[in-house]
Amino acid sequence: MSFAATTELSPDHCRVTWQDGSTQDVSVSGRFGHFAFVITRPDRAELRLTGTYGPGFEMEKPVAFEVAVQRDQPPSVAILRRERKLTMLAKDAAAFELRYAAEDDFGVAETTLDYKVDGVDPLLGRPVRNGSQSRRVDPPRDRVRGQFAEALKAISPPLEPGDRVILTVSARDNNTETGPGVGRSQAVEIIIVREDLAGFTEKRFGFDAQTLLGGLHKIKRATDLLVDPVKTIRTEAKHDIARHDLRARVSDETWPSGAEDAVGDYFRLLSGTE
DSSP: EEOOOOSSSOSSOOOOEETTEEEEEOOOTTEEEEOOOOOOOOOEEEEEOOBBOOOOOOOOOOOEEOOOOOOOOOOOEEEEEEEEEEEEHHHHHTTTEEEEEEEEEEEEEEEEEEEEESSSSSOOOOOOEEEEEEEEEEEEEEEEEEEESSSTTTTTOOOOOOOEEEEEEEEOOOOOSSSSOEEEOOEEEEEOOOOOOOTTOOGGGGGGOSSSTTTTTOOOOOOOOOOOOOOOOOOOOOOOOOOOOOOOOOOOOOOTTHHHHHHHHHHHHHTTTT
């Protein structure tokens, strides 16, 4: 713990008194001082300072403060990319760069890339391959940014279509008091595909459609339930039709001779006169 006073301090007369009555010397340089301590339970301390002229120039009221114990948290590690599931060609995956950021109160001392390679389906019979790549941070820093590149380039056997790669980044802090803590990032998953099927999307892997199949076109599937009518061909025998001449005007026809009386009787019956 470091502090600054408003006047020059006496190196031999500045003390820290703890709750159990024990005292601790303070390292002084001019009007600045500092001291370090280790605690395993909550405690209370009083800082008593004396001016450069020694006894008789003590501060009127010591500075008291409470010390709380809090378990150290492991480093936080984040992958600096939005996509967590990718499809790639083998050559692109071999040159893949994974960027990350790590942070810790004690300082980040080391970062490590871990990878696991297996097959997307057990029927492929692919061997499981594990590996890692580490980088030390000297001196340790509170915040670290970096990248791992070409970590899969020298993998044996090399990547081929049907492989699945799981990548994670971990960070180890510089906690020398209770032991180093290790934090781990979320995983990044890469599926290796063939060049002619680079845009293939498998629903059970949950990948989004890719743009690598730019030369292919999607064919719209028919979704209606209508059925085209069946064409019927008739095979009846051919009939000859007599030909008749048509005229625009027809001449009046005369009544047959001797039918005048019969026509008159017919109309009289219709009129009801008889």
